[in-house]
Amino acid sequence: MTLRNHDIAELRRLDTAHHLPAQADHGLMQRLGGSTIITRANGCHIYDGDGRAILDGMAGLWCVQVGYGREELAQAAYDQMIELPYYNTFFKTATPPAVKLAAKIASLMGGNLSHVFFNSSGSEAVDTIIRLTRFYWAAKGQPEKQVIIARNNAYHGSTLGGVSLGGMGPMRAQGGPLVPGFEHIMQPYAFNLGFGEDEESFCNRAVQELEDKILAVGPERVAAFIGEPVQGAGGVIIPPAGYWPKIEAVCRKYGILLICDEVICGYGRLGEWFGFQKYGIKPDLISMAKGLSSGYLPISAVGVADHVVEVLREVGTDFIHGYTYSGHPTCAAVALANIAILEREHLVDRVRDDIGPYAQKAFATLRDHPLVGEVRMTGLLGAVEIVSEPGTNHRFGGKEGKAGPIARDACIKNGLMVRGIRDSLVFCPPLIITEAEVDKAVDIIRRSLDEVTPALRAIPVA
Numbered sequence: 287m288t289l290r291n292h293d294i295a296e297l298r299r300l301d302t303a304h305h306l307p308a309q310a311d312h313g314l315m316q317r318l319g320g321s322t323i324i325t326r327a328n329g330c331h332i333y334d335g336d337g338r339a340i341l342d343g344m345a346g347l348w349c350v351q352v353g354y355g356r357e358e359l360a361q362a363a364y365d366q367m368i369e370l371p372y373y374n375t376f377f378k379t380a381t382p383p384a385v386k387l388a389a390k391i392a393s394l395m396g397g398n399l400s401h402v403f404f405n406s407s408g409s410e411a412v413d414t415i416i417r418l419t420r421f422y423w424a425a426k427g428q429p430e431k432q433v434i435i436a437r438n439n440a441y442h443g444s445t446l447g448g449v450s451l452g453g454m455g456p457m458r459a460q461g462g463p464l465v466p467g468f469e470h471i472m473q474p475y476a477f478n479l480g481f482g483e484d485e486e487s488f489c490n491r492a493v494q495e496l497e498d499k500i501l502a503v504g505p506e507r508v509a510a511f512i513g514e515p516v517q518g519a520g521g522v523i524i525p526p527a528g529y530w531p532k533i534e535a536v537c538r539k540y541g542i543l544l545i546c547d548e549v550i551c552g553y554g555r556l557g558e559w560f561g562f563q564k565y566g567i568k569p570d571l572i573s574m575a576k577g578l579s580s581g582y583l584p585i586s587a588v589g590v591a592d593h594v595v596e597v598l599r600e601v602g603t604d605f606i607h608g609y610t611y612s613g614h615p616t617c618a619a620v621a622l623a624n625i626a627i628l629e630r631e632h633l634v635d636r637v638r639d640d641i642g643p644y645a646q647k648a649f650a651t652l653r654d655h656p657l658v659g660e661v662r663m664t665g666l667l668g669a670v671e672i673v674s675e676p677g678t679n680h681r682f683g684g685k686e687g688k689a690g691p692i693a694r695d696a697c698i699k700n701g702l703m704v705r706g707i708r709d710s711l712v713f714c715p716p717l718i719i720t721e722a723e724v725d726k727a728v729d730i731i732r733r734s735l736d737e738v739t740p741a742l743r744a745i746p747v748a
Contacts, residue, residue, distance in 0.1 A: 290325075292325055294323050294335030294336070298320030298335075299320065301320035302315065302316055302319060307321055309444075322335070323335040327355065328355040329718065330342055330354075330716050330720075330723055338701070339701065340702065340703050341702050341703065341723060342703045342716065343697075343713050343714070343715050343727050344704060344712070344713075344714050344715070345714050345716045347581070348518055348550045348555075348576050348577075349575075349577055349581035350581045350716050351554055351577040351624070351628065351716060352580045352624060352627045352716065352717065353580075353717075353718040356580070356624075359579075359620050359627075361623075362619045363583065363616050363620050365619070366383060366615055366616045366619035367616055371615070371616055372611075372616065373615060374612070374613070375608065375612050375613040376608065382615070383615045383616075383618035383619040384404060386618070386622060387404075387618040387622050388404075388587075390625060391578075391587060394559045394560070394625075395559075395560065395572070395589050396563075397591075398568075398591045398592040398593070399572065399591050400591075400592055400595075401589070401591075401595045402587050402589055402590065403587065403588040403590060403608075403612070404585065404586070404587050404613040404618070405575075405609055405611075405612055406584045406585060406611045406612075406617070407575060407584055407586050408443055408547075408549035408576065409442075409443030409448045410443075410445070410586055410609060411443075411549065411586040411587060412442045412445070412573050413447040414573075415573055415588055416434065416447050416451060418588065418590070418594070419510045419543055419545070420467075421605055422509075422543070422594055425597045425598070426597055428506075430507055431507060431508060431509040431542075432467045432507065432509055433468065433469055433509055434451060434467065434468055434469075434508075434512060435468075435469045435470070435499055435500070435503075435512070436451050436452060436453055436468060436469075436470055436471075436511075437453050437470060437517070437520075438470050439453050439454055439455075439473050439517070439520045439521070439523075440452050440470075440513065440514065440520055441454055441514075441518065441520055442547055444457070446464070446465055447465055449461070450465035450466075450468050451465075451468050453470045453473070454520075469499055471495040474523060474525040474526055474529050475517075475521070476526060477660050477671055478686075485526045486528070489525075489528050489529050492525075492526070492529065493529065493532040493533055496511060496533060496536050496537075497536050497539075497540075500542070505540040505541070508540065508542050509543060510537075511533065511536075511542060511543075511545065512546075512547055513545075513547065514547045515551045515562060515564065515565055516551055516556065516667055518550035518551070518712075519707065520707070521669060521708055522667055522707075522712050522714075524663075530562075530565035530567050531567060533567075534568070543570040543571060543594075544567070544568075544569045546560070546561065546567075546569040546571075546573075547573045548560050548561055548562070548572045548574045549573055549575045549586070550576060550714070551564075552572075552577055552578070553574070553577030553578055553625075554633050554634035554637050554717050555577060555637070555665050555667050556637070556665035557634065557635075557638030557639075557642050557664075557665040557666075558634065559634055560572065560574075564664075564665075570591045570593070570594060571588060571590055571594065572589040573586065573587075573588055573589075574586060574589065575587070578621050579621040579624050582620050582624065583614075583620045584611075585614065585617035585620075585621050628717075633717040634717075636717065637666050641717070641724070642665045642666055644721055644724060645668070645713075645724045646668070649661050649663055649668055649713070652670055652728060652732060657672050657673065657674075657689075657735045658671065658673070658676075659672065659676070659678065659679055660679075666713075666715060666719070667713075667714050668712070668713045668714075669710040669712050670711045670713070671709060671710050672689040672710070672742075674689075681709055682743075683747055683748050684747040684748050685748040687708045688709070688742075688745050689742055690706030690708050690709045692706075692738050692742060693711055693735060693742075694706030694711060696734035696738045697731060697734045699734075700730045700737075702726075702727050702731065702734075711731060
């Protein structure tokens with residue numbers, strides 16, 4: 287393969303002069319002289335403009351399940367572009383890849399989740415769910431059921447709808463006023479909110495918050511509850527045992543829809559095709575994106591249960607919603623090829639039975655580090671929580687969020703791409719990662735924590 291010779295200095299200059307990267311402090315980006323330019327990738331590694339190899343412990347942005355450099359995905363895109371690069375689904379039309387992909391996703395979801403609505407991003411999928419949920423209840427003659435309950439510190443996208451539904455304080459503080467009709471309850475974050483508490487007691491308390499919120503709002507006004515099976519951008523928050531079946535029971539008790547946001551957890555990340563399957567629940571709607579195409583092309587989808595579709599078909603009017611690229615044939619063709627790789631290489635089973643358990647044991651060895659308060663991992667999704675005192679959940683500087691960015695930067699400098707979420711180092715690699723690469727990641731995290739210890743100890747108490 288021929289690689290381009292890039293003028294990295296010029297790219298960094300142009301980056302500062304013209305490009306606004308996502309979720310960035312743009313003043314800081316200017317002072318830094320532009321972004322780190324990533325020029326190529328292969329397997330589980332990305333390469334910057336200086337040719338430095340970085341082990342990608344974030345699978346791009348939680349999405350590159352099958353790793354980089356899969357030529358058959360490029361070929362699938364090429365073949366589809368030659369035959370039919372694009373057409374829409376607005377004019378009572380559909381394309382073969384979109385239809386085939388919908389059928390394939392339905393077979394993976396199983397149960398009564400037999401229909402799919404396509405979008406381009408996870409944020410769009412969440413917006414689709416917001417509108418579909420409210421349309422559903424209005425069509426059933428209950429238009430007052432508008433309120434959707436989510437969790438504090440939940441991430442459900444960056445559109446105005448997604449930010450309003452999500453529970454991340456810094457995001458909600460920008461760009462208001464927010465869309466009304468959303469409420470929030472505690473996240474099942476035992477390390478922060480139930481430190482030292484009995485697991486069952488903490489679980490029951492977290493679930494009770496949902497029932498209490500439904501009663502406070504009024505069951506006649508509540509449309510749905512939404513949550514990620516494991517909160518990803520919220521810091522890899524793994525729920526206590528029994529949490530999801532109890533949440534589902536509350537939803538059924540009060541006749542509200544249960545929505546699973548599978549944008550991160552879907553397509554093998556937790557060792558099942560979807561996170562709801564791991565936790566043994568039956569949602570009414572699910573959002574998915576990222577791993578659907580391993581990030582090779584932008585595509586997302588909403589899985590819709592049969593009883594919701596029946597209402598759509600009986601209402602006698604259009605559901606006036608959709609996007610230019612809903613069901614984009616080239617994106618759908620790549621997603622189909624991506625799923626074929628996941629199946630052929632048994633990557634979902636590998637996460638459940640092989641590399642997932644190996645990574646969990648390897649990362650558990652970090653628990654003896656004096657800066658590590660907790661290591662939590664399920665499937666190939668994990669976090670290392672940094673604390674100032676062993677055996678506690680005390681934070682450096684007396685305030686959460688000081689340590690994560692410092693430790694993250696050290697890991698990246700040392701050759702491991704991770705994300706720093708508050709005081710956690712988050713790990714979400716491609717599903718093809720090897721045992722040797724897992725060991726390398728653990729070694730880099732340990733060395734990086736050693737390196738930053740003096741800087742963390744020097745943080746003044748807020």
